[in-house]
Amino acid sequence: MTVSIVVVSHSEKIADGAAELAAQMAPDVVILPAGGTTDGRIGTSLEKVMAALDQVPNGGGAVIVTDLGSAVMTAESALEFVENPADVVLADAPLVEGLVAAAVAAQGGGDVQAVKQAAEAVRGPARQPGAPVLQEVEEGSVTGSGPDFTGDFELINQAGMHARPAAKIAGGLSSLDAEVHVNGVDATSMTGLMTLAAGKGSVLHVEAWGVDAERAVNYVGGLVQAGFGEP
Amino acid sequence: MVALDVNWTVKWLTLCAQAMAEHRVELIELDRAIGDSDHGENMDRGFQAVLNKLAESPPETPGAALKLTAMTLMSKVGGAAGPLYGTAFLRAATSLGDAPEIDPAAWAGALTAARDGIVARGKAELGDKTMVDAWTPAAEAAGKAAANGSNEPLTVLVAAAEAAEAGAVATDPLVARKGRASYLGERSAGHRDPGAASSALILRAAAKAAA
Numbered sequence: 001m002t003v004s005i006v007v008v009s010h011s012e013k014i015a016d017g018a019a020e021l022a023a024q025m026a027p028d029v030v031i032l033p034a035g036g037t038t039d040g041r042i043g044t045s046l047e048k049v050m051a052a053l054d055q056v057p058n059g060g061g062a063v064i065v066t067d068l069g070s071a072v073m074t075a076e077s078a079l080e081f082v083e084n085p086a087d088v089v090l091a092d093a094p095l096v097e098g099l100v101a102a103a104v105a106a107q108g109g110g111d112v113q114a115v116k117q118a119a120e121a122v123r124g125p126a127r128q129p130g131a132p133v134l135q136e137v138e139e140g141s142v143t144g145s146g147p148d149f150t151g152d153f154e155l156i157n158q159a160g161m162h163a164r165p166a167a168k169i170a171g172g173l174s175s176l177d178a179e180v181h182v183n184g185v186d187a188t189s190m191t192g193l194m195t196l197a198a199g200k201g202s203v204l205h206v207e208a209w210g211v212d213a214e215r216a217v218n219y220v221g222g223l224v225q226a227g228f229g230e231p
Numbered sequence: 232m233v234a235l236d237v238n239w240t241v242k243w244l245t246l247c248a249q250a251m252a253e254h255r256v257e258l259i260e261l262d263r264a265i266g267d268s269d270h271g272e273n274m275d276r277g278f279q280a281v282l283n284k285l286a287e288s289p290p291e292t293p294g295a296a297l298k299l300t301a302m303t304l305m306s307k308v309g310g311a312a313g314p315l316y317g318t319a320f321l322r323a324a325t326s327l328g329d330a331p332e333i334d335p336a337a338w339a340g341a342l343t344a345a346r347d348g349i350v351a352r353g354k355a356e357l358g359d360k361t362m363v364d365a366w367t368p369a370a371e372a373a374g375k376a377a378a379n380g381s382n383e384p385l386t387v388l389v390a391a392a393e394a395a396e397a398g399a400v401a402t403d404p405l406v407a408r409k410g411r412a413s414y415l416g417e418r419s420a421g422h423r424d425p426g427a428a429s430s431a432l433i434l435r436a437a438a439k440a441a442a
Binding site for chain 1: 273302305306307308309310311313314315317318321352353410411
């Protein structure tokens with residue numbers, strides 16, 4: 001049974017238009033728009049989302065894609081009323097790109113988890129909301145070749161490695177396809193970084209493995225050399 | 232001593248609708264300062280829809296009335312307040328079950344369940360300048376009043392209402408960390424959170440309905 005997709009947007013036009021766009025690439029997939037409120041305003045409505053879920057053909061399951069904040073909350077509320085929660089999942093993906101990827105995956109016969117993953121995979125590295133923009137390293141000592149990269153960077157900000165810098169490093173790295181260590185600890189772990197207790201003047205030794213290893217080292221180096229934007 | 236039965240519940244919800252209509256402009260102004268200025272409009276519309284639903288299919292228990300309210304708010308409010316208040320009323324309804332009357336301990340339990348629902352849905356914590364800052368002290372005050380052996384429902388309702396009002400006022404200096412207002416960062420300080428303000432109105436209406 002083909003997985004269906006429910007599109008929850010604040011705007012009826014966005015939901016309808018995105019569904020129309022995705023349908024071009026996935027003619028056999030049921031794509032159900034649930035945009036706007038029941039009285040045609042901008043907003044989201046549990047009633048509309050539930051009505052869309054009711055139209056999901058039996059046995060196929062559904063993946064929900066959403067736009068902004070309260071669309072996610074309305075979709076999550078709807079999930080509380082679903083009879084078989086394993087059959088309906090929410091994808092954390094950009095609406096249009098996520099929907100198209102999900103529709104193509106559903107057309108190809110993917111199950112709900114595969115369709116959800118296809119939607120979520122479109123979120124490219126460094127485009128994650130909240131993730132700082134990658135910065136070029138102008139100085140520093142990035143070295144290495146092949147898949148492994150390393151770099152040594154001196155902390156120049158007064159406060160050194162505290163919660164905010166640790167969050168910036170860990171948060172940005174989580175969207176890269178690389179395993180990264182800073183002075184031996186997992187650099188995607190904010191608490192790990194904080195346990196380094198590295199003050200101003202300490203040198204961070206960064207080691208990275210994987211496809212995005214070079215970007216990862218550049219990313220950490222860029223933040224450190226910019227003093228994390230702090231004095 | 233008034234019984235917190237289904238009649239009280241319907242009166243409470245009716246007073247909520249009145250309060251949202253009366254404070255519509257005030258909530259719009261609060262939301263204009265740090266949000267998208269639709270909160271007063273949305274809450275007014277949402278509770279008017281609740282009144283219509285209550286008239287269409289009169290509930291038999293307090294829990295049933297709150298569940299109807301939850302579903303209606305989630306469907307009719309449109310903004311973030313819909314799923315947040317919807318979840319709050321739904322969790323409160325679940326905690327009350329089929330009981331024909333709410334005693335002080337059950338009211339405290341319902342407020343705690345509502346607060347937990349808001350936290351689960353919105354992922355906000357105390358001090359983030361959200362409605363959580365009104366519901367958390369309200370649930371705690373109701374719990375304390377109930378634990379002090381108050382058998383008078385009005386005492387517990389008033390304790391919760393006063394704590395919610397104080398909690399809403401206390402959001403004034405805070406910097407928002409959740410929702411649309413968080414985009415403003417430091418500039419969100421100096422304005423009351425609209426969700427905390429409407430939460431205080433809802434809990435004050437509960438006390439008024441028993442007075």
